[in-house]
Amino acid sequence: MKIIVCCKIVPNEEEIRVLPDRSLDLSATPWKISQYDLNALESGRQLAAETKGSVTALSVGGPSALDSTKIRKDVLSRGADDLKLVIDDSHSFSDSLETAKALAGALKNCGAFDVVLCGMGSSDLYLQETGIQTGALLGLPSINNVTAIRPAGEGLLEVERTLEEEVETLEVTLPAVLSVSSEINVPSVPAMREIMRAGKKPVAVLDDLGALDGASLEMLEQLAPEQQERRQEVIEGDGDEAVEALAQFLKKECL
């Protein structure tokens, strides 16, 4: 089975600087693989092992994110056999549809595939829509919140989808686009051997996107929420004295 996993490279949200006027400074924020795309990569790895298939990772983004050898190796050490990139900084990609159009376009340049796996939602914007919109643009079946994937014979997958109140088991005709839930698996930590091999795996840069319509959302404001002051009385130690101080604090404050 030929599997394509879509991975977004995002700014590490733990290292975004909030300025005194509550605006954000991302200029020194390092990039990382979007957290829940690690689950999609893991699903791809497992499905490829079960079906003797292959995994191609696909990412669309600007050069600052995708030119990094470190990021490329990180993706390739997590089960992907090769990496395809669309590097483009002439578009701002500020909405789900524009990103989906870019991914759909790139997928058309990837040759035949059986299944496209997306993460549940990106660490930065978490719209949880890119997979659905990409599938809809390509006219392929697309499903969100997939919690299990099982091969079900030629050209078919059996998929479990967990909704708020029920669990559905669905039969999906391939090719299809599946967004996997973050609860589908626990991503494995890459072994040293995989990290060594990653540097030798092929990376292909696909054609850029050409003219797209442009974003259809206008950002008006982006501000960090007001911070609540916290006392931060921190004691180092777990001995009797420390626990006594905690018990006194709890009694005084809230009991």
Next chain:
Amino acid sequence: MLNQTVFVISDDTAALSELCAGAKSLATRVTAIVFGGQDTAESAASCGADAIRYCPVSEEGAPEDYASAIAAVVKKENQAFVMLHNSIRGRCLAGRIGVLLDTPVLTSVSAVAEEGGALVCRRMVYGGTAQRSERFAKPYGVATISGGAFEPGPALPTTTDIAQLEGAPEGGIRRISRAEKKEGGVNLVAAKRIVDVGRGLAAEEDLALCRELAGVLGAEVGCSRPVAENNKWLPKSSYMGITGVQVKPDVILTLGVSGQVQHIGGINKSRVIVAINKDKAAPIFKSCDFGLVGDLYKIVPALIKKLS
């Protein structure tokens, strides 16, 4: 108030009234779209919409199959805003409708307001590091709205404009089976005291220790997202954070929680935050009022003794 139609779509009729009340405050006409037969539509007649259209989903079918029929109805308006319930099905339907209307989708929107003749949506980005306000630059906008975004409105007159949605369902994915999910849950939103369990807990059995502490404190037990989702030790309705429950107790005691921004976003309205974590550098200590750097397995049993 905008002179246009807002479509309100929900796979859960319980969410309709709040969405319709919100829609009514934004625009002159509100059409609700519900899933089920005429009886479903009639039982929702006083939800606040001017008109109700129902999609008679069959036993094998799903609401998502109505994306193209709904998009066709929306397109009869030159300009419209489509608001959906922020459920998993709602987001799936929203994405498909968005493609058919050639517009992006905003999800988990926490507020919508009319500003200068346009509808402005607010949502959290970067794990809760910031709030972003955006507006659609196209004639159609599609958004899924989180619970609590609008005040439920006053009781509204019942509508008699009820009809089946034009158009047929399309492109169904075959459903082999469906099963109800059996997960209990606690009401953390109303809790005054919460013990917040993180991945620092080594084994499921050790929840007993956390429950014992909660018992002594008169607290409920909640957790971080991976404890519920990956370890599956507590129901998903127990995890707190920007994508989980947002709580505001008098005191929350975190045990082995690192304090990532996404989790803090759910607990930072607590009056007092207490942290126990063995890593001095854990970010939770920047967000707490009182903290102990130490092993929860030493601290918690000793604390139970002192407090009981």
